[in-house]
Amino acid sequence: MKPIGKCFDKRHFFILRPDQLDFVRPIAKYPIDNPDKAELRERIPLSAVIGRFVTWDRRKSQPAKGDLWACCPFHQEKTPSFHVDDRKGFYHCFGCQQSGDHVRFLMDHQGLAFPDAVRSLCDEAGMAMPEASPAESHREAARKRQRSALDAAAAVYQSALWGPGGRVAREYAAGRGLSEDTLRTFQFGLAPPMRGFLNRQLSSEGFSEREMEAVGLTLRGDNGEVRDRFRGRLMVPIHDGRGRLVGFGGRTLDGREPKYLNSPETALFDKSSLLFNAHRARGAAPRENRLFVVEGYLDAIAL
Numbered sequence: 459m460k461p462i463g464k465c466f467d468k469r470h471f472f473i474l475r476p477d478q479l480d481f482v483r484p485i486a487k488y489p490i491d492n493p494d495k496a497e498l499r500e501r502i503p504l505s506a507v508i509g510r511f512v513t514w515d516r517r518k519s520q521p522a523k524g525d526l527w528a529c530c531p532f533h534q535e536k537t538p539s540f541h542v543d544d545r546k547g548f549y550h551c552f553g554c555q556q557s558g559d560h561v562r563f564l565m566d567h568q569g570l571a572f573p574d575a576v577r578s579l580c581d582e583a584g585m586a587m588p589e590a591s592p593a594e595s596h597r598e599a600a601r602k603r604q605r606s607a608l609d610a611a612a613a614v615y616q617s618a619l620w621g622p623g624g625r626v627a628r629e630y631a632a633g634r635g636l637s638e639d640t641l642r643t644f645q646f647g648l649a650p651p652m653r654g655f656l657n658r659q660l661s662s663e664g665f666s667e668r669e670m671e672a673v674g675l676t677l678r679g680d681n682g683e684v685r686d687r688f689r690g691r692l693m694v695p696i697h698d699g700r701g702r703l704v705g706f707g708g709r710t711l712d713g714r715e716p717k718y719l720n721s722p723e724t725a726l727f728d729k730s731s732l733l734f735n736a737h738r739a740r741g742a743a744p745r746e747n748r749l750f751v752v753e754g755y756l757d758a759i760a761l
Contacts, residue, residue: 497583497585498547498560498579498580498583498585499544499547499560501583501584501585502560502579502582502583503524503544504542504543504544504547504548504549504559504560504563505521505524505526505542505544507560507563507564507579508528508531508542508549508563509526511531511567512528512529512531512540513528513529514526514527514528515527515528515529515538518538523545524542524543524544524545525541525542525543525544526541526542526544527539527540527541527542528540528542530551530553530554530556531567532551532554532556532566532567533551533553533554533556535553539551539552539553540552540553547559547560549563560575560579561575561576561579564578564579565700569700569701571700600672600725601725601726603669604669604672604673604724604725604726605702605703605726606665607660607665607669607670607672607673607675608673608675608703608704608705608726609703610659610660610663610665611656611660611675611706612645612647612693612695612703612706614647614656614659614660615647615648615649615656615693615706616645616646616647617647618647618648618649618650618655619641619646619647619648619692619693623648623650624648626711627648627692627711628641630692630711631646631692634756634760635760636756636759636760640759644694644695644759645695646692646693646694646695647692647693647695648691648692648693649686649688649689649690649691649693649708650689650690651689651690651712652689653685653686653689654685654686655686655689656670656675656676656686656688657670657676657684657685657686660675667684670684671684672724672725673705673721673724673726673727674687674705674706674721674722674724674727675687675688675721687719687721688706688708688719689714690710690711690712690714691708691709691710691711691719692708692709692711693706693707693708694706694707694708694709694755694756694759696720696721696727696732696734696755697735697737698726698732698737699732699733699736699737700737701737701738702726704721704724704726704727704732705720705721705724705726705727706720706721707719707720707721707734707755708720709756718754733751734755734758735755735758735759
């Protein structure tokens, strides 16, 4: 059993079945209109995409009718319960409840980002990649820059934790039962207590104050002064369902309040649709057929 962790707007301990976890999956609208989707299904049957990863069951499958069965590629099983319907371009597992189309399979099974999954299929089918609107291209460029700022901050925090100034934070973590291996696996870091520490570090790497504010790394006071949001805290990276860094949680080390401080809601961090550590638990959850959800991220990691 793998504990997942904290649901950011629920403060209870409860158990979920994997089929109840849909709210942590990012749902992206297919950018190809219906005629193009139909053409894609004709050029690349769904069974051709999925067939690279499964062995079709000869007794249950009827290839001529586009009706195929196999053991599920998302969880371990001995009896085939994974069904592919080529005519509809849709798959469904009656065991773990995974379902979707060409794009969803490449995203969930291969870990591709949505645009990369669409691009891969279009290249294989010999179809032109749908062009994003100028507004969407601008938004995507901004999101890419924001992710870079978060990644840079994570690297700064990790360097601080394992440097000479991180001894107190490491001792606190050890007192909570967190080993060095666990700290490195979950990419813990340290936000030092010095004023403007992160702001100076990221500014030297070319990030603007506006970019840092946009992802919640800094905040601006009433007097216009920009200051670090996190100071004197043990830092825990927070990822979305696809394993992309979207924010941080910080546990105070010097007694300042609040004891726990999370990144604010941003364009990348939607707290109502995110479950901490879900990206690591997704593989184990279908095999175990249930999930533990606990109150805090340190509780989840310690389990």
